[in-house]
Amino acid sequence: MKNFNFKALVPHLIAIGIFLIVAVIYCRPALEGKVLFQSDNVHWKGMAQNSFEYKAQKGHFPFWNTHLFSGMPNYQVAMEAKSFIPNLHAVFTLGLPKPIGFFFLACLSFYILCCTLKIRPAIGILGSLAFAYATYNALIIAAGHDTKMWTMAYMPALLAGLLLIYQKKYWIGLAVAVIAGNWEVAFSHPQITYYFVIAAGIITLGYIVKWVKEKEWKHLAISIALAALAGIASVANSAMTLLTTAEYAKYTMRGGKTIETSGTEIKKADTKGLDKDYAFQYSIGKSEILTAFMPGVFGESSFMHFDEDSKLVSELVARNIPENQASQLAASLPRYWGGMQEATGGTLYYGAIICFLAIIAMVVIKNPIKWWIAAAIVLFIFMAWGRNFSGFNAFLLDYFPLYNKFRSPNTALIIPQFLLPVLAVMGLQEIFFTAKGKEELQASLKKIYYALGGLFVITLLIYFFNDFRTAVDTQILAAYSNPQNGSNEMGSIIINALKAERKSMFLSSIFRALLFAGLVVGLLFLYIKNALKPLPVIIIFTVINTIDLLVISNRYLNADNYLDEDSYQSQSFNPTAANTQILQDKDAHYRVYNLSQDRFNDAITSYFHRSIGGYHPAKLRIYQDLIETQLARNPMNMDVLNMLDTRYLIIPPQEQQGQYGVYKNDSALGAAWFVKHIKYVNGPVEEITALDKFGPKDTVIIDNSLKNIAGNDPVYDSTATIKLEDYDNDEIKYSSTSNSPQFAVFSEIYYPAGWNAYLDGKKVNYAKVNYVLRGMPVPAGKHEIVFKFEPASYYTGQKLIYFGNMLFYLALAGAAFALWKQRKTATA
Incomplete structure (x- = not known):
């Protein structure tokens, strides 16, 4: 211990302390005994309740879930495997409650990557906070996409492990990659891991090109072998989940279909993977990537409306609409006007400072790996365009392996969210802490002005040539047309007022971005002129960028998202009178059809009963066909409900009594x-x-x-x-x-x-x-x-887990030996 350098550890401890403090301040209600209300998490608890009751009686989770869609595999609801790997995730998150642990882990993971890249701690703190508090994280946490957030959080640490291998720190890199990869895969969000593998593959390709040029054949072979070994170990440790999910996917909506419905017509089909229309839901508009540095340019959210001081109200008043009516009308119209035809919860903002620093980094970084990182960013922007870049994405959907198993193209923007801060911190490291960084920055000023100026020229061109229309406008015109004479004068007035509001939002967003660009360039200019040292510049960037992100993220995840424990339980899982009445029937087999909810997007019924409906993103294909052709139709097909043993139907509350009704179906056919x-x-x-x-x-x-x-x-x-x-x-x-x-x-x-x-x-x-x-x-x-x-896939997966455990401990043992040998050599 005499050679232990505690002083070298202090900056890292400060960084960890900052990550913890920021997370605690932002998520303070979590430490006050309150519970984060997440709609998807509530649905999951409804889906999983039967599984936990089963485990309480039998000691293990069931393979089959009887409470969802008349029965389906339980693999993606509540499953467990036998593993000898300790719960290191609890260590990495310090056992912090949700959502503090989410943000802390994301910061810690990115900071590990920064250390791997030899980034100074102060710069690493900036990048870590930028990655963790980008607005998408707040959005998915508020919605309850916990596994997505955990999987995203481990991406930087996993990349760090791979880069350590590429830096010839083979055993340490393998250990980090295996540990991070284990949890990356374990949280079972294949879409996020799939995107990461593609991005990491592109970056790895950049290293391979370098090794080939330098004829480092041995290093190339070792690096690829160890990276593959890390992948094999990570996959093997989650083999039970992966094999059962892969098997199940063949029978779900993601596995293709044999029939196709169009209105009342049913025809034969033979497809593999998701339909293009379904797969391309939540595709961003081409210019919508501007939200990366201009959060309000497209109105942010479908659930945000206009207030009485908005440009929209003044425009409506100017068009002779009474002020009260104009205010009421504005309060009912969505602010969002981007390319997604579906509703969106909020803007995808990475931080203007980070985006501008990333652009500057592309000018100043000498390492050619920057081009491979940039290529990955551009590729995933193309992917996020989905149906709005249909030729490219349709090709991927048809021919790129596994691509047709995933939907929501906007999810691809997690990669730019991850890699833009990587470029930013690499650029700052180059500027502030290389021998000729300042001189080269000064020499590159003209290129930087051109790069940033070019970005704003493109933005202004989009502004001047934009028609400021969106898909929702057609609905507004139809809603406010006069049914007697077909006139849509009122609708046209509203659309023109909305266009004026959108122009105002766009222009104000440009001015906001210009202020941030001026701040970034101004601080770097002061550094060149020796008016500021590197540390103050970094601190200013960090404080302003973090506050900027927190202000926007706080619109989507704030104190209103928390409830006390009693309120959470009563709002989510208190049985209605109808539920209580049905639960008195102790028969072992019957099902319930709840007509008082969104039948096929409701898991609360599953909390209490074996439900005909449910909530799950990957329903069995045959059951989805049944929903589309029989269960969703009006009038109800009682033959189908009878064969599903639907003994009880929950009827919506009557206007007079205000109570949920229960209809007992004596024609149900039984088990x-x-x-x-x-x-x-x-x-x-x-x-x-x-x-x-x-x-x-x-x-x-x-x-x-x-x-x-x-x-x-x-x-x-x-x-x-x-x-x-x-x-x-x-x-x-x-x-x-x-x-x-x-x-x-x-x-x-x-x-x-x-x-x-x-x-x-x-x-x-x-x-x-x-x-x-x-x-x-x-x-x-x-x-x-x-x-x-x-399911044979479960038992095969369990055997592979033991193999993965062995590789896990082999990697740790190798890393420990390498460190011991390195330390012994240093003290010799």
Whole structure:
């Protein structure tokens, strides 16, 4: 310990202290016993409640979730694997409550990357705070996208590990990459990890070009091998989740579809991956990337409206609209007018100072890796344009591996959010702490002026040639047209007033950005003239940029997002009178259809009941087809609800009583039944169309391709019975008695990747029937029928986890040995 340099550690401790202080100040209510209210997290708790109740009884989570969409795999709701890796995540976050831990970890992770890049601590603090408090983070935390935020937070540390390997610090780099990669993958947000891998691959390609030029073949081989080993270890440690999810994805909306609906028409389809229209939802407009340094240029949020002092109100008044009416009208119109046709919660702002520093960095950095970083930034901006750059993105969707499994192109902007601060800190390091940094900065001033000036020229061109129209304007014109004479004079007045407001927002945003650009250039100019030292300049940049980001982020994540524990529980999970009434029914098998909520985007019902609806981003494809063609239609198809054993329907509150009503459906068919007839059809279109009216009590619909399993019509036996004996998430037992062969229909969702059927202990085949259910022939006599959910992917994944654990500890042991050897050499 005599050689330990505590003084060298002090700047890093100060950095960690600053990260903690900023996070605590911003998230103060979390330390006052309040709970962050996150809509998606509330939905997740609704989805997972049955799983936690199951675990309390059985000691482990179930594989199958009975409370969502009549039943679906539980893999992405609540799963666990056996691992010998300690919970280092709790160490990295200091056990801090949400959302403090989110921001602290993001700062710490980026700071590790800065240390790897040999960035001075003061500059590293600037970049870390910029990455952590970019507004997208506040938006996703407020919404409850916890796994997305954790996965994003580990990206910088994972890149740090890879760069250490590329710097020939092989064992240390491998250890950092394996640790960060383990948690990067473990939080199971494949889209974020996928984007990171592409970005890291582009940067790695830059290093490969350098090694090839320098003929460092051995280093190239070792680096690629160790990077691959880190990836293998990270993937192996999450193999159970990845394998089950990959298997499940084939049967979901992300796996393509066999039918397509267009209005009332149903036709055959054969697609792989998501539909283009669905995949390209949440595509930003081409000029919308300007929000990176001008947060208010497109109005920020669909949920923000205009106040009485806005330009919109004055424009409406100038067009002879009474002031009170103008104020009311303005308060109902969305500020957002960007390229996303869907609603958006807020602007994606990285900080004007960071953006301008990144542009300056492209001028002053000598390391050619800057071009590869810039290439990654540009690529992901193109990807974020989605349908607004359709030729390029349609090509990726059709031909780039796995690209068609993900939606929301705007998510791609996490990479510019990550890499722009990287460029900024590299640039400041070059300017302030290299031998000729100041001289080269002075020599580059003209180029810097051209670069920043060019950015503002492009911005002004967009301003002058913009029509300031957006998709919502068509809806406004339609809403305010006169139905009697077809006049849309009022709508035109509103649109013209909105255009004036948008021009005002755009112009004021340009002036705001010019102020920040002037600040950046001015401070650097004072540094050149020796009026300021590097540290004051860095501190000013850090303070102003952080405050700027916090002010904007605070619009989306603030004290209003927190509730005390009791209010959180009562607002989210207090049972209604209808729920309480239904819960009195202790029968082992029935389902509930809640018509008082958004049926297929509601997981609160799943908190209490086995729900026909639910909330999940990756529903089973066959169930999504059922929703689109049968469940969502009006009037309701009671045949379909009956076959799903829908015993209770929750009716919206009546205006007079104000209470949720409960309708008991006595026609629900129960857990299983014998049918009299088998109706064979050709293909999925005929199969799902046959559900329009078919009498599920007596008739079952089966595709012709399964005739070898289902056989011929059963021999009717009025005394035949089949009943449920035991109902468990992962194992269901029935008993049957009949004097002749029968065909049984089970009110359970068909999912062949794991559900096995056993007749008197012997494994037998079963068929997909009625498009979404299971069915099988049952011979005469008394029998026990058991369905067991035994996903082989889970057990294979568990074995691979042990292999990943071994690689994890091997990397740590290697790093420890390398440090010991290095220390021993230094003291020799």
